[in-house]
Amino acid sequence: MSNVGMRIFPQVNRPPQALIDGFAGIPVANIADNMNRMSCVDAKIRPINEVPLLGPAFTVKSRPGDNLMLHKALDLAQPGDIIVVDAQGDLSNSVMGELMVLWGKKRGIGGFIVDGAIRDIGALKKLGIPIYAAGVTPAGPYKDGPGELNVPVSCGGVVVHPGDILVGDEDGIVVINPRDAEALLKKSQEKSAMEKKIMEAIENLSWDRTWVDQALLERGVSVVQENRTSTRASVDAPVVIIGPQSERTAALAVNMSTEGILLQVAQPFQPPVCIRLQLPKALGGIEVSAHVVWQHEQNLGCNFVDLSDETQAALEHAVYYHLNQSLRQAAG
Numbered sequence: 001m002s003n004v005g006m007r008i009f010p011q012v013n014r015p016p017q018a019l020i021d022g023f024a025g026i027p028v029a030n031i032a033d034n035m036n037r038m039s040c041v042d043a044k045i046r047p048i049n050e051v052p053l054l055g056p057a058f059t060v061k062s063r064p065g066d067n068l069m070l071h072k073a074l075d076l077a078q079p080g081d082i083i084v085v086d087a088q089g090d091l092s093n094s095v096m097g098e099l100m101v102l103w104g105k106k107r108g109i110g111g112f113i114v115d116g117a118i119r120d121i122g123a124l125k126k127l128g129i130p131i132y133a134a135g136v137t138p139a140g141p142y143k144d145g146p147g148e149l150n151v152p153v154s155c156g157g158v159v160v161h162p163g164d165i166l167v168g169d170e171d172g173i174v175v176i177n178p179r180d181a182e183a184l185l186k187k188s189q190e191k192s193a194m195e196k197k198i199m200e201a202i203e204n205l206s207w208d209r210t211w212v213d214q215a216l217l218e219r220g221v222s223v224v225q226e227n228r229t230s231t232r233a234s235v236d237a238p239v240v241i242i243g244p245q246s247e248r249t250a251a252l253a254v255n256m257s258t259e260g261i262l263l264q265v266a267q268p269f270q271p272p273v274c275i276r277l278q279l280p281k282a283l284g285g286i287e288v289s290a291h292v293v294w295q296h297e298q299n300l301g302c303n304f305v306d307l308s309d310e311t312q313a314a315l316e317h318a319v320y321y322h323l324n325q326s327l328r329q330a331a332g
Helices: 017-021 029-031 067-074 098-106 178-203 210-218 309-331
Strands: 006-008 053-062 082-086 111-118 131-136 147-149 153-155 157-160 166-171 173-175 233-242 250-256 261-264 271-280 289-296 299-305
Touching: 017 053, 029 153, 029 166, 029 173, 029 178, 053 067, 053 111, 053 153, 067 082, 067 098, 082 153, 111 153, 111 166, 131 178, 131 210, 147 157, 147 309, 157 173, 173 178, 233 261, 261 289, 271 299
Parallel strands: 006 147, 053 082, 082 111, 111 131
Antiparallel strands: 053 147, 053 166, 153 157, 166 173, 233 250, 233 271, 250 261, 261 299, 271 289, 289 299
């Protein structure tokens, strides 16, 4: 009777080696782009060295913190196989260290992916074999089981089947179903060739960028000519608006820079319109001209115009004062 949870399936349907080798040197990002950004192993599983990874999956499902089945995988996996360990992302105990990797390398194992923790990372970095892991801890493993070999496993949020083609570089890992591999290889090669042409165009300053503006237009982008480079300070001060017909309206200034001011006012305005503002002593105690450039509900956005040097200096002093007030309040 099959002992579910404690089983070994030694047979793996590996894809042709020539098909696997075709992915050598192709950036993982290019492959992933042709898979609609799917089947990428989670970013938490990172490489510990810069050795590229490529080969068929030999899967290990283990209890968190236990490596009994991983030890058996080291003896059963064939040269070139990538041992994929589903340790459920647990980082409490490492499931692999230097001695195990040395044995795997001696047997020709192609690499390791561990959704869990490893240890002896200093030594592992120097062994010249690709290793990916979710974390590192000196705490050692248990060897009690249960576990299974060559069953579908979850690794970094992606289901990996025995025999799947695994490609890894410094960006991460992508998982390829062998049934999709031939068509995917062709698309990935074409994308790499296209990117080479783009790099040449960048070098020659001839990269066509018209698609950016087209995409923005299709999404209804608004180009606002208002200069927003000056520093803005939060304020809370009453302001008197003098309208085109010399009518006076009370307003509240809530934000100001040396180039403009944000007011809250109950009376509607129809931008664009020119107004005069009487600023209180807290905002320089001056009178300035401004254009109303927008209004949304009670908020009125205005740009200052025709500023003299003296007025500009008064505005700069007021903005600087309120900025310092805000910093002191934040620090207190």
